[in-house]
Amino acid sequence: MAPFRVGFLFSLFYKMNLPDFTSGFWPLILTAIFFLVIMGRYFLVAGIFYCTFYIWFRSKFEARKINQKNYKKGQFKKEIKYSLISSLLFSVAGAITVILWQKGYTKVYTTTDLYGWWYLPLSLLIYMLLQETYYYWLHRWMHKPVVFKLVHKVHHDSRIASPFTAFSFHPLEGFLQAIFLPLLLLFIPIHYFVLIFLLVIMSLSSVINHLDIEIYPKNSYNIWGKWVIGATHHSLHHKYYKYNFGLYFTFWDRIKRTESPGLKKAMNLAENRQKP
Ligand SMILES: [Zn+2]
Numbered sequence: 543m544a545p546f547r548v549g550f551l552f553s554l555f556y557k558m559n560l561p562d563f564t565s566g567f568w569p570l571i572l573t574a575i576f577f578l579v580i581m582g583r584y585f586l587v588a589g590i591f592y593c594t595f596y597i598w599f600r601s602k603f604e605a606r607k608i609n610q611k612n613y614k615k616g617q618f619k620k621e622i623k624y625s626l627i628s629s630l631l632f633s634v635a636g637a638i639t640v641i642l643w644q645k646g647y648t649k650v651y652t653t654t655d656l657y658g659w660w661y662l663p664l665s666l667l668i669y670m671l672l673q674e675t676y677y678y679w680l681h682r683w684m685h686k687p688v689v690f691k692l693v694h695k696v697h698h699d700s701r702i703a704s705p706f707t708a709f710s711f712h713p714l715e716g717f718l719q720a721i722f723l724p725l726l727l728l729f730i731p732i733h734y735f736v737l738i739f740l741l742v743i744m745s746l747s748s749v750i751n752h753l754d755i756e757i758y759p760k761n762s763y764n765i766w767g768k769w770v771i772g773a774t775h776h777s778l779h780h781k782y783y784k785y786n787f788g789l790y791f792t793f794w795d796r797i798k799r800t801e802s803p804g805l806k807k808a809m810n811l812a813e814n815r816q817k818p
C-alpha cells in the first residue's frame with residue numbers, strides 16, 4: 543500500500559514538475575518570494591500585536607506595560623529598517639534551504655510513517671532545545687564588549703523593546719541567527735508540518751518577548767513563567783544587559799545563574815498592576 547501522505551498540498555507540490563532551482567534566475571526568484579513572505583510575516587505579526595496591545599485595547603493593557611517611559615523618537619523606523627535587512631538575510635538562507643531540499647540534502651520529510659507519530663512532538667522539542675542552546679551561548683558571546691559593539695548593539699539600541707524590535711538585528715547578528723535552522727535541517731529529521739509549526743512559534747515568541755507588555759496571565763510565574771520566557775523576562779535583558787540571555791526557555795539562565803534576581807518581583811509587579 544502506498545504510504546499515506548499527510549500533506550495533501552505538499553504531495554501536489556511534489557507531483558508538479560518543479561524547475562531546477564539552481565538554474566537561471568531561480569535562486570533570485572526564490573529569494574524574492576521568501577523576502578515577500580518573511581517581510582509580510584514581520585509586518586503582519588508585529589503589526590497585529592502593536593495594534594492589539596498598544597492601540598485597540600490600550601486601556602485594558604496599560605496596567606501591564608512594563609516600562610512606563612515613551613519610546614525614543616525614530617526607534618520604530620530604525621527597527622523596521624534593520625528588520626528589512628534581516629528579512630533579506632533570512633530569505634537568502636530560505637532560498638538556499640529550498641535548493642538543498644530539492645537536491646535531497648535536507649532531512650525534511652513528508653510521510654508520518656517514516657518516523658512515527660511520536661517523533662512529531664519529540665522533533666519539535668529537539669529543535670527548540672538545540673535552538674535554545676545555540677542562542678543562549680551565541681547571545682552570551684555577543685555580550686562580550688568587543689563583539690557587542692560590532693554585532694549586538696543594534697538590537698540593544700531598543701532599550702525599551704517593542705513588537706518591531708523582534709527582528710531588528712545588525713546584519714552580522716542576522717546572519718548568525720539565519721544560518722542555524724537551515725543547518726539543523728541538514729542533520730535532524732523533521733516533518734514539514736512540524737517545521738511550519740516551529741516557524742510560527744519562532745515568529746510569535748519573538749514578538750511576545752519584545753512586546754514590553756506582560757500578556758501571560760496572573761500567577762503565570764508560578765506555573766510556567768519559571769521555565770518559559772515572556773515579555774518581563776526579556777525586558778529585563780534589554781534594560782540590564784547582564785541577565786536573561788535565553789530564547790524560549792529559562793533553563794540555561796537558571797543553570798548558569800544568569801537569570802535576573804528581580805524576575806519574580808517584576809512579574810508579580812506586572813500582575814499587581816493589573817486591573818481586577
Ligand atoms: Zn542581548
Ligand SMILES: [Zn+2]
Nearest residue numbers: 697703752776
Ligand atoms: Zn531582544
